Amino acid sequence: MFLKFLLRRLLYVIPMLFITTLIVFSLILLIPGDPVLAMLGDSATHEKIAELRQQLGLDQPVMLQYFHWLNNAIHGDLGRSIFTGQHVDEALMQTLSVTMQLVVVGMIFSIVGGIFFAVTSIYFPNSWMDYVARFFGTLGTAIPTFLVAMILIIFFSLKLNWLPATGFTSLIDGPGTFLKGIILPGFSLSLAGIAVITRHLRSSLLETMDADYVRTAYSKGVSRYRAIFKHSLQNAMLPVVTTIGLLFGTALGATVVVENIFAIPGMGQLVVNAIEQRDFTMVQGVVLVMIVMVIVINFITDIVYALLDPRIEY
Amino acid sequence: MSFKTIFQRLMAEKLAFISFIFLAILVIIALLAPYIAPYDPFKQDLSEVMSPPSAKHWLGTDGLGSDIFSQLLNGSQTAIKAALFAILLPLFIGVPLGTLSGYFGGIVDDIFMRIIDGIIAIPAIILALGITSALGVNLWNAMMAIGIIFTPQFARLARGQTLQIRSEPYVEAAKISGAGSVWIMVRHIIPNISPPIVVQASFNLSIAILIETTLSFLGLGAQAPDVSWGNLIQQGYSMIDMNPWMMVYPGIAILLTILAGNFLGDGLRVALDPKQKSS
Amino acid sequence: MNTETPILEVNHLKAYIPSSKGEIKPVNDISFSIKKGEIVALVGESGSGKSVSSLSIMGLNASAIKYRPESSILFEGQDLLKLKEKELRKIRGNDIAMIFQDPMSSLNPVHPIGRQIAESIILHKKVSYKEAMKLALDLLNKVGIPDAERRLNDYPHQLSGGMRQRAMIAIALACNPKLLIADEPTTALDVTIQSQILNLLRDLQKEFGISILLITHDLGVVAETADRVLVMYCGEIVEEGNVEEIFENPGHPYTKGLMDSIPSLYGPSKDILDAIPGIVPNPLELPQGCHFVTRCAFATENCHEDSPTLKKHTSGNRVACWNPLIKEGVEGR
């Protein structure tokens, strides 16, 4: 049953993958003028130009180019960097895990922080905690990630000297240094997520707190604590799960900013460098991987939702 | 619902109304920036590097002696341009496409929606990076990218609303009485789908400025001679030891503008809600 | 008739909601009692204050609703309105339990039925989860849910409407309460299921001697189930009496109107609006004197000025009306 459900959802993912990859591919069509010249610049040699033209298959019809590109991509071949000649997939492999670690930490902060603020705000209405939560919920989405990151660095690295402002150690290489290095970037990444989850969960909780089944719970003699945590919260979390799934994508986008500010060698840094170097194939590769990640996460979100809500029939 | 009642309701939402005034002033400032800025934002004056706020330089000068206040005014122009693009491009391309697609339905609509869903699934910053990388790095292209990102969102919103309204009895009645599709769309559908679109446009203003300043901060947006608040923050950050205020001013400008867009959106949602009783 | 001391005694219950436009009084000075093993029906149109009255007993009204200090609700001698939240929690679900109108929305959609029953047991009795589940299984059998073992792990959406209400009743019965409050337990159900649920309630009352406060606007339900009837209008009790007397000899014009609107075997039933023309007055603008005066065919001059109070008639009914339809005369207060 569940397997069938998984397959059905998977079937829905495939057209999505098709369309998004097509979009990533067609970015090349946006390049004004001759894309090869645009990528290589005016000083390029004739051999280089011919080589890239060959690599991109630009003399073929567009759809054919796409399928050619897609076929290569599925086999892990995303071409070579125009700038360094490195294989794009290699560069991605080196940076993917770094970005993943950052995003996962950021999402953990977002979820924990969001739930904490939403629940305390509901549990202690009109207390200072409630106001802090609401303030956070309003401000968090209004302050750009780069500003958050810099403010954190100014206070916690430059002024207090508690945490490093730059550098990254992978979790496997040293959990201690990893933690120290990931706190500020992780928090920068999560602020918007905390705000969004706080707001959504708070309004969702306000609704479920008034639900008939919570009144039933009270009529059984449960405490407020139990009514909120055992009856209200679980129901209120359901719509928030979808939001959390979407936030993953936002966080992934924000790694571009955070990695550049904290000098973290992930995909975000890779892509910004690539854009500056007009390394279009590299940009395309990063964008492609990020989008595939987003789609995978949306898929997982759907599954988690179905597991959490017994009303959804597999 | 007349414009007057909407306006009155908006006034009742204090925060939204203040935000509206704030944004209106910002737009005027942005339009007039070249005329009211006391200095050329790039004019260097090495005799007055890093000067504190004074009567001459209201917000002081930066590391090259340029007037920070003038730069801030110029940055508002960039921000408003990006916001306008993020609203107008989707409005003139996304809304008509979504409305047509929803109105006529069928297989074209199905395919169209699939594509729209695909684009929307891509996080805004990532798509913006892809687009600017293809188009080339400059402010114009960054704004283009922002416009492209929001277009499918408006199309989806317009389509969803159109589907609802298409089956309303008064639209059916108009059809039966022989009204043409264009007439129905202009007369019935567009007026009815506008409230949620206006609300969304207000939120877009915030997101557009968020993306514009982020791209500019990364060096992928505004290039000289354009100034972005994102650039200013970047510069301020590099001089944080000498003049922390260089970061504070553009930071506050960004924060207030985004908050204003959000508050206005919240207020408009209430003010334009047809279910709300007119009091 | 049962002459024991009442298990519940509501005295001068006055609930009010302060608001900027004036005070709403959803319940305005009602008094009644329920004896052990008695089924008392509380009837009245929508908005008459039935739910607010019953939720007052549970202490579960919205926080906007306040009580006047002279109000008291005595349950086994304790004033529920004066109890602390913590003490009330020991009574809720344990001594007094409640079932609600819409069994779908009143059951938690993300918890299995068994767990929802067991929760109540664990809260009030010193038993393990396993024992509680075993008791929950017994309860499901008792309320007539077939294949109870399997149903224990079912979620509410997997049950039919009638089943859900049975599950609701099982939750309410989990700790053998002395008083069961049923707020429109059958309104959301089909007619055939309705009478099954009513039969179940009556059987439970017989078997366990539970007292039941049955809230409904359906007099058919009352006739089938109740021993005694309270008729509410605009937050006040306008008539009270034994079920036979009320049905044979309604004293209040409003009660009479309600009777006329019951579908009967002998004649076409009237719509409630034909039987009682007009609408329930706005709670913020209650008419002076008798609140029913705007809709009453028997109204006289003084009805517009003075509020009638409940008076006992020879038939045994208590009626709040200047011109009661029972003409045998008044027998003191």
Ligand SMILES: Nc1ncnc2c1ncn2[C@@H]1O[C@H](COP(=O)(O)OP(=O)(O)OP(=O)(O)O)[C@@H](O)[C@H]1O
């Ligand atoms: N939380 C509340 N806030 C404001 N008014 C309320 C609240 N609860 C009840 N009321 C008002 O109190 C009055 C009585 O409501 P109540 O729910 O007791 O009616 P009822 O007799 O149970 O009606 P129904 O048959 O519709 O359930 C109504 O006028 C209602 O509007």
Ligand code: SF4
């Ligand atoms: S008191 Fe008067 S108005 Fe009220 S019910 Fe009796 S007769 Fe009718």
Ligand SMILES: [Mg+2]
């Ligand atoms: Mg009710």
